[in-house]
Amino acid sequence: MAHHAHTHAHDDHHGAEHDHGSLKSYITGFVLSVILTVIPFWLVMGEVLENRTATILLVALFAAIQVIVHVVYFLHVTPHAEEGWTLTSTIFTLVVVVIMIAGSVWVMYNMNANMMPNHEMGGNLGAVVPEGQGSGEPENPR
Amino acid sequence: MSTVTLPKDGAFHLTEEPHHPEGASTLLGFYIYLMSDCLIFSVLFATYAVLGGAYAAGPGPKELFDLDLIAVNTAMLLFSSITYGFAMLAMQRHNSKQVIGWLLVTAVFGACFLAIELYEFHHLIHEGAGPQRSAFLSAFFLLVGTHGLHVTFGMLWLFTLVFQVRKFGLTAAMQRRLSCLSLFWHFLDVIWIGVFSFVYLVRMV
Structure with missing residues (x-):
């Protein structure tokens, strides 16, 4: 019986947390987005x-x-x-994304x-490379 | 009773699965799918970041990109986001006519976005700046094209839902499907923020 009551309470809780937002939150988000889009385009x-x-x-900011x-x-x-799980997965994804992009x-x-000794570092390494090899193409590592 | 009685067979596993209403975890599952999709995009962003300067003596961003067009495109996607939000609010009021109406408005903005993007791609390829021109353009078409494909499938999904709402009304299953597409659609707008900032704006400075 106690178990049953518990599941019921859980169901109610679950129903309440599917929050689809209110008109106010959508409008706030929209106005903020417009401002945050216009400024970088203007810049x-x-x-x-x-x-x-x-x-x-x-x-970027x-x-x-x-x-x-x-x-x-x-x-x-x-x-x-969703009991915090969407936030957790978002933060996890963000960490992976930052590692992936910054690392790459x-x-x-x-x-x-x-x-590529012929580009920016050409000053000190260019002399070592014989003419003709410095086509600017990435060289075959073999 | 304060003492714990062991089951006869001594097993501690649950004898019956905890009861969850149908579809209770669908939204979370779909959200986690979106996060994996986010990883796909982050790989494509990383590719663009690495290859973005490899023009192979071809045209660069400043010769190719038209920021006015990108600004209009960004506006289209942002408007479609807020109109989808209005569809979700109509769903909360159980007004299926308004839901369909806002979904169709969203579809119009989405179609404008796709049309502008296709025009841009057509224009670039016509100018000889197709994906095979340089590593920069390959990465560009791959990233922006993948986003465009997502929007295309979002549109297909959206029209499917319009017909389903007409047929079934706003049942619990339909509300779940509309919520999933809501996540998908807003997620695509989030990716587009990265696209217009780092693919276009930053390279035009």
């Missing part, structure tokens, strides 16, 4: 900032904030939704810097 298309690196960093806005207001990922860029940057 790039209007060539607002002189500093190239600052523009790139700002675009606005993208990161907008992803969070979408995940919270449109995908309804909160610590309470890092490793491949080093490969490029160290294996």
Whole structure:
């Protein structure tokens, strides 16, 4: 009997947590998204900032904030939704994504810097490479 | 009773599966599928990040990309996101007519998005900047094309649901399906944030 009551309570709880958001949360998310989309487009298309690196960093920052806005207001990922499992899987995925992208860029940057002596590092290594090999194409490792 | 009685056969496993209502874990399962889809996209983003500078003496982003077009495209996808949100709110009010109406509005925005993207692809290929031109363009078509394919299948799914809502009404199963497509559709908008920021904007600075 006690078991039965427990499942019932669980069912009710489950029904309540399928939160599809309210009109207010959708509108908030939409307005924030519009703002966070318009600003980076304006920064790039209007060539607002002189500093190239600052523009790139700002675009990346606005993208990161907008992803969070979408995940919270449109995908309804909160610590309470699905007993926290959507939040857990999101954070796990985010960690894997960061490792994958940052790792790829890092490793491949080093490969490029160290294996193509004719490009940026041409100054000190170019002399060692005989003429004709420096076609700019990645060389066959064999 | 305070003492624990052992079952006759001494087993501690549950004699019957814990009862869950049908489909209770569908949304979480679908969300975890989306996270795996997110990993596919992150590999494609990493590929683009690595190969994005390999032009093979061909055209680069500044010669090829038209930011006005991308801005319109972004607006289309964002509008389709909010209209799908309105469809979900209509579903909460159990108003199937409004659900279908908002789904169709969403489909119109989605179709505009796809049309603009196809126009862009056609234009690029026509200019000789197809996926075979350089590693940069291969990575570009792969990433943006994969996103476009997802939107295409989302549209198919959306029309399927329009017909199903008309036929079955807003049953529990239909609400579950609409919620899954809601996650899918908003997820595609999240991926598009990465696309317009890192594929287009950052490369046009």
